[in-house]
Amino acid sequence: MAWTGTDLLLVIDVQVDFLPGGALAVPDGDAVIAPINRLIGAAPHVVLTQDWHPAGHVSFASSHPGRAAFEAVALPYGTQVLWPDHCVQGSAGAAFHRDLRTDRAELVIRKGHHPDVDSYSAFLEADRRTPTGLAGALRERGFSRLVLCGLATDYCVAWSALDARAAGFAVAVVDDAVRGIDRDGSVARAWGEMAAAGVERIESGKIASG
Numbered sequence: 540m541a542w543t544g545t546d547l548l549l550v551i552d553v554q555v556d557f558l559p560g561g562a563l564a565v566p567d568g569d570a571v572i573a574p575i576n577r578l579i580g581a582a583p584h585v586v587l588t589q590d591w592h593p594a595g596h597v598s599f600a601s602s603h604p605g606r607a608a609f610e611a612v613a614l615p616y617g618t619q620v621l622w623p624d625h626c627v628q629g630s631a632g633a634a635f636h637r638d639l640r641t642d643r644a645e646l647v648i649r650k651g652h653h654p655d656v657d658s659y660s661a662f663l664e665a666d667r668r669t670p671t672g673l674a675g676a677l678r679e680r681g682f683s684r685l686v687l688c689g690l691a692t693d694y695c696v697a698w699s700a701l702d703a704r705a706a707g708f709a710v711a712v713v714d715d716a717v718r719g720i721d722r723d724g725s726v727a728r729a730w731g732e733m734a735a736a737g738v739e740r741i742e743s744g745k746i747a748s749g
């Protein structure tokens with residue numbers, strides 16, 4: 540593929556807590572930084588997302604006495620996986636990785652800021668009703684195709700890709716610029732769901748620069 544003016548690179552959650560040594564480290568997560576920086580250098584437009592939870596967020600296992608991280612609990616909006624405390628607003632772990640090239644970002648969308656609702660997706664929170672506003676912003680600017688990369692394949696990348704398709708965008712996910720948490724086959728399942736929804740799976744080396 541070659542970039543066109545209505546394409547946008549959407550970089551998901553390349554934050555300290557999701558990288559090796561972080562609170563919710565994605566295995567091999569730092570491998571995405573070099574290909575993502577190359578994509579950022581070549582893409583016509585760039586938007587970054589940032590997982591951005593208040594302390595005591597409902598998705599934290601520490602907010603549910605007697606529960607442990609990676610267990611699932613029932614919440615009013617459905618099943619929620621519990622996570623270690625991560626990406627707390629303003630914390631060092633919530634910062635973008637220092638090697639990520641953030642200079643070209645035209646917009647940073649923060650998600651997961653409602654205390655009682657998680658948001659893996661950059662578009663629609665986990666209650667599946669509360670929009671983040673990103674679909675409207677991108678539509679208003681006339682973008683038609685979104686190229687996604689970042690962390691984690693099986694959570695924030697997949698949910699964002701599926702919601703972007705549902706919002707009417709053409710979507711591609713860059714295979715070598717994503718890594719997953721991968722619990723119980725969740726990465727393979729995510730790729731299957733994305734393929735079924737018409738999400739294209741591409742390699743960063745196949746994207747022409749400029």
Ligand code: VGL
Binds near residue numbers: 659693
């Ligand atoms: C994510 C779990 C919890 C992600 C965010 O960025 O994929 N995963 N919060």
Ligand code: ZN
Binds near residue numbers: 625
């Ligand atoms: Zn989170």
